[in-house]
Amino acid sequence: VPASGKAAPASSAAPAVPTPVTKLAEDVVVPVKGIQRIMVKSMEASLKIPHFNFMEEYEMSDLAEFRTKLKANAEQRGVKLSYMPILIKAASLALVQYPGLNAHFNVEQSEVVQKASHNIAIAMDTPRGLLVPVIRDCQEKSIIDIAQDLVALQALGADNKLGEKELSGGTFTLSNIGAIGGTYASPIIPSPTVVIGALGRIQTVPRFSDPADLSSVYASKVMNISWAADHRVVDGASIARFSNQLKTYIQEPLTMVSDLS
Numbered sequence: 001v002p003a004s005g006k007a008a009p010a011s012s013a014a015p016a017v018p019t020p021v022t023k024l025a026e027d028v029v030v031p032v033k034g035i036q037r038i039m040v041k042s043m044e045a046s047l048k049i050p051h052f053n054f055m056e057e058y059e060m061s062d063l064a065e066f067r068t069k070l071k072a073n074a075e076q077r078g079v080k081l082s083y084m085p086i087l088i089k090a091a092s093l094a095l096v097q098y099p100g101l102n103a104h105f106n107v108e109q110s111e112v113v114q115k116a117s118h119n120i121a122i123a124m125d126t127p128r129g130l131l132v133p134v135i136r137d138c139q140e141k142s143i144i145d146i147a148q149d150l151v152a153l154q155a156l157g158a159d160n161k162l163g164e165k166e167l168s169g170g171t172f173t174l175s176n177i178g179a180i181g182g183t184y185a186s187p188i189i190p191s192p193t194v195v196i197g198a199l200g201r202i203q204t205v206p207r208f209s210d211p212a213d214l215s216s217v218y219a220s221k222v223m224n225i226s227w228a229a230d231h232r233v234v235d236g237a238s239i240a241r242f243s244n245q246l247k248t249y250i251q252e253p254l255t256m257v258s259d260l261s
């Protein structure tokens, strides 16, 4: 029930994607082919990876304000600025300090290649299902550059035009499942990369500014990120330290400015 005390109109609860309104009269056989067949193979490869999961809550209030300020400027340049480009840039800045997480594990050669380029793959919900196009060289790009790339990839995805060129070469992955819903996830690492992060829904929750003072409760905007790392070559402490660095960039966005090259 909203603050007004009145129940929200029924239409506001309608799901964004309509669900089928007719029951199936008989079984329907759906062949698994094309992109989905590739998904079967890549998920089977991913299952060989021992996943280490780590989840953390990030306070988003300052980042939300930061985005509001940048949004107008982005719009003047004709760019839609969601949270994603800022989070991608923040992750890239944190990866500079943790190069072992922006890497490929070549099992056959028994080597980890720390990648110079931050080619950040973004899980995307498209009419063809899940696709994971790549925003290349995020370490060299501004937040606006990244926003432009993301919007362009979303447009290609919507038109069924994402191909090998856009879908290959990722070195680190982010999956914004929270854009659809959900707080936590257990994401699957795309081989040969070694880390993936699933972003949960941004939500407003009560928190204490002073844990010793119960009257210090305030409305906090938070997002959870669920990390999965390849525990053969990445230890939990590295993920926790990387997450702490990213948390600083998210919670105090101005700290990003001092680390921009």
Ligand code: CAO
Residues within 6 Å of the ligand: 081, 082, 083, 084, 085, 122, 123, 124, 125, 126, 130, 150, 154, 175, 176, 177, 178, 179, 180, 199, 200, 201, 202, 203
């Ligand atoms: N919590 C709350 N709101 C969110 C949000 C989140 N985690 N993520 C996005 N939003 C908001 C955006 O801010 C935007 O609102 P405004 O217009 O007011 O800014 C709105 O939702 C729509 O965002 P978007 O989806 O168009 O853009 P995005 O850049 O945030 O995300 C993309 C782009 C491609 C990541 C997303 O559209 C998508 O496909 N997500 C699904 C990923 C997925 O399927 N993962 C599962 C992989 S395993 O099967």
